Structure formats: structure tokens, C-alpha cells
Amino acid sequence: MAPRVFISWAHTADDWSDDRTRAWEHAIADFAYLLCDHGVHVDVDLFHYTEQGIDWTRYGPQAIAAADIVLMASNVPYWERWEGRNRPTQGAGVAREADTLKGLFNADQTAFQRKALIVVLPGESDECIPHELRRVPCYPVRSLTFDGIEALLRLFHGRPAYPAGQVRSAPDLPPAPRNxxxxxxxxxxxxxxxxxxxxxxxxxxxxxxxxxxxxxxxxxxxxxxxxxxxxxxxxxxxxxxxx
CATH class of the missing domain: 1.10.287 (Helix Hairpins)
Structure with a gap:
């Protein structure tokens, strides 16, 4: 069964140009489609922009609850919302998603650890990730290609590059002669x-x-x-x- 993955991402920052905002949106879309093309069931808010009756106040928390894995797309504006350093009139959706993940951590730390992952898409950095989240696995996506997401795909589909070796019978190891x-x-x-x-x-x-x-x-x-x-x-x- 294809794993259910939700992408949580911040759309823009105060100091971003329109071109940079659009480029980041396209990168998130390309990343989502690339995962879909390789057997992953992806949900991201981009897929619901034209959906009639969508309730954005509930969408993020419900998507997190339904997902097997939540991918947090690392960049400065995302972690500003995580830490509450964003303007209070901006980024409410990601702030809600962050609160939902923090609530999950408070309720069940093991469940949070199983669900939360950080991805660093091309052009972004892991240096801005909050110290409190250094326990969360972080996957660099160096290119929006199969090679770039191979490590994620192996994780999602349970196909390790180096599976554990099969333990076989011990060899015959007779004792050394007494002489x-x-x-x-x-x-x-x-x-x-x-x-x-x-x-x-x-x-x-x-x-x-x-x-x-x-x-x-x-x-x-x-x-x-x-x-x-x-x-x-x-x-x-x-x-x-x-x-």
C-alpha cells in the first residue's frame, strides 16, 4: 500500500519577491508530483486550491492526522512560523500545522518521531532548523529527480539499499589439534x-x-x-x- 504523505510548507516570506515566491511554489509542486510518480500518495494544499468548500482552518490539522508521514519543507519562513517569530497576520496555516505536530509530540513522542520528517529542497539549507528538531530525521533533496528522492522512496516503500544480511548456519570450526x-x-x-x-x-x-x-x-x-x-x-x- 502506498504511504500517505503530507507536505507542510511556508508559502512566502516578507522579504521575498513575487518571482521567488512563485519559484518556491513550483518547486513544492514539482516535488509533490515527483513523489506521486514513484508510488507515494501525496497530499499538499496546492492540490486543493480550486476545491469548492475547502475549510482551510481545518485542512492542515486533518491532513496531518490522516498522513503516515508529514514532510516539513525546510526554509527560514517555515521555521519562523514554527517558533512563532512570524508576523501574527501571516502564515496562519503553517502555524496551525506546527501546533498540531507539537500537540502530537506532547501526546505521544514516539508517534511524533514516526510521523515527522524534514526535507531540504534544492537551494535551501538545514542550518536554520531549530535545535529542538535535531532529533527529527532530515533528508536533503539535492535535485528534483529520482536520484534526488531515492533515499525518501526507500524509506517510504521499505526498500533499504543495504538490507540486513540473512543469518546462515555457522561453519564447521573444529578445535585445533592438541599438538x-x-x-x-x-x-x-x-x-x-x-x-x-x-x-x-x-x-x-x-x-x-x-x-x-x-x-x-x-x-x-x-x-x-x-x-x-x-x-x-x-x-x-x-x-x-x-x-
Missing amino acids: AGESALRADRVDVEARLAALDMTGGQESGMPQVRRRLLLQQRLARLTDRIAEHERGDGRATTQP
Whole structure:
């Protein structure tokens, strides 16, 4: 079933030109139609402008109640209305919608968190979002294209880009053989013996260390390895440690 989404948006600001107001209205309309084209049931006041008998004092709160998700379109005038900083003669519709969402928060914080989302359309910013709403998920829409709304569509339709992996049966992981420690010690002893033999053949320096001191260190290590192997052969070997 297609999710029901309501777009809450502020129409204009005191310092906006008519051209900017129209451009913002067109962006909201394009965004709404783009969601509709991709399987989302969208409601926005633009769709009701010519509807006879529409009651604008009740429209916003009722649309919020009916929606699964409310998208708050972020810009400065929207958050002015949210915080009550707008002129009291302007923006009553968004102010009512903000009050409805705040009422939902007061009644059920979990329900508010499930319903409320913030979208940042092209040309707008998330910097003006009130700190009290930083808990609300915010989705940047960088372009009014499929790519621009893909993250929203995945959320609305429950189609994550990276679904959780399916847990399968554990692999066969047998315990290590009891003589694994002895095998490692024997391999180390073979390595040390080979390095001693190579040192005897060079008759000079190895890695910048005098030959006599290098041979002495290798011989000491060989003796420790030999002792450890003997412990394992007697059956009293402990967990392998670095010799």
C-alpha cells in the first residue's frame, strides 16, 4: 500500500519577491508530483486550491492526522512560523500545522518521531532548523529527480539499499589439534636453524649486526625452542607463547 504523505510548507516570506515566491511554489509542486510518480500518495494544499468548500482552518490539522508521514519543507519562513517569530497576520496555516505536530509530540513522542520528517529542497539549507528538531530525521533533496528522492522512496516503500544480511548456519570450526603448539615450535626451530646456517655461509654481517652477536642470539633462541619442544614431548607443554 502506498504511504500517505503530507507536505507542510511556508508559502512566502516578507522579504521575498513575487518571482521567488512563485519559484518556491513550483518547486513544492514539482516535488509533490515527483513523489506521486514513484508510488507515494501525496497530499499538499496546492492540490486543493480550486476545491469548492475547502475549510482551510481545518485542512492542515486533518491532513496531518490522516498522513503516515508529514514532510516539513525546510526554509527560514517555515521555521519562523514554527517558533512563532512570524508576523501574527501571516502564515496562519503553517502555524496551525506546527501546533498540531507539537500537540502530537506532547501526546505521544514516539508517534511524533514516526510521523515527522524534514526535507531540504534544492537551494535551501538545514542550518536554520531549530535545535529542538535535531532529533527529527532530515533528508536533503539535492535535485528534483529520482536520484534526488531515492533515499525518501526507500524509506517510504521499505526498500533499504543495504538490507540486513540473512543469518546462515555457522561453519564447521573444529578445535585445533592438541599438538598444534608443538608444530608451531618445530616450525620456528627449523627457521632458526636455517638462519644460523645462512649466517655461517655469509661469514660477515647480517642486517647490520656483527656476526658473532647475531649467532649468539639465534643460538639462545634455538635452545629455548628445543626446551619447549621437549616439554611438549613429555606432555607438560603449556599454551604456546613467543619463545
